[in-house]
Amino acid sequence: MGDDEDMTTMSSEAWDARYAASSNVWSITPNEFVVEFLSEMPAGRVIDLAGGEGRNALWLAARGWQAEVADFSQVALDKFLSRAAEEGLADKCFATLADATHPTAYKLAPADLGLIAYLQIDAAGLSNAIVSLTEALAPGATLFGVWHERENLTRGFGGPQVPEMLPTKDELAAACERAGLRIRTLEIRERHFETDGVARVGIDVVLAATR
Numbered sequence: 001m002g003d004d005e006d007m008t009t010m011s012s013e014a015w016d017a018r019y020a021a022s023s024n025v026w027s028i029t030p031n032e033f034v035v036e037f038l039s040e041m042p043a044g045r046v047i048d049l050a051g052g053e054g055r056n057a058l059w060l061a062a063r064g065w066q067a068e069v070a071d072f073s074q075v076a077l078d079k080f081l082s083r084a085a086e087e088g089l090a091d092k093c094f095a096t097l098a099d100a101t102h103p104t105a106y107k108l109a110p111a112d113l114g115l116i117a118y119l120q121i122d123a124a125g126l127s128n129a130i131v132s133l134t135e136a137l138a139p140g141a142t143l144f145g146v147w148h149e150r151e152n153l154t155r156g157f158g159g160p161q162v163p164e165m166l167p168t169k170d171e172l173a174a175a176c177e178r179a180g181l182r183i184r185t186l187e188i189r190e191r192h193f194e195t196d197g198v199a200r201v202g203i204d205v206v207l208a209a210t211r
């Protein structure tokens with residue numbers, strides 16, 4: 001997901017319409033924290049939950065991973081598979097239509113890596129999503145996530161403008177405890193980018209944990 005204040009209440013039909021309206025809703029390059037934290041991981045099986053058009057999954061697939069994007073927009077999933085075919089990665093890429101907050105029969109479970117990038121929903125829903133994804137991971141596997149953090153409302157740019165949709169470190173720690181995850185990294189990070197030629201800063205929270 002990404003940087004829209006109305007994204008938190010959009011239906012799957014609304015997301016389908018949005019994904020259909022442009023060639024790329026989000027950047028086609030991987031998130032910088034995904035690159036920073038996951039570049040050294042040996043290739044395996046990854047489930048990218050709420051992965052949209054699959055920018056992070058495609059980057060991992062190009063590095064040898066089997067990559068599954070689970071999202072509740074079929075249009076986004078179709079775009080992911082189309083890009084995978086264009087980039088010669090079709091044999092490594094899989095798509096699953098799913099609601100992130102519900103248990104899902106993932107194709108690549110048990111996976112070596114679970115990935116959540118900017119799934120901005122309320123704390124209860126996010127906790128359910130983390131539990132669901134953790135259940136699809138192998139023992140010892142990694143769960144990695146990045147979100148717009150609540151401080152982004154006052155110190156950062158972009159993202160939802162609804163506090164409840166911006167997780168805090170405490171909320172993520174509680175979700176990890178519920179899911180049976182051991183936290184390795186849980187920290188607030190600044191992300192620097194440009195919008196229409198203007199330098200901006202986003203305040204994100206990054207999580208790396210082990211099942």
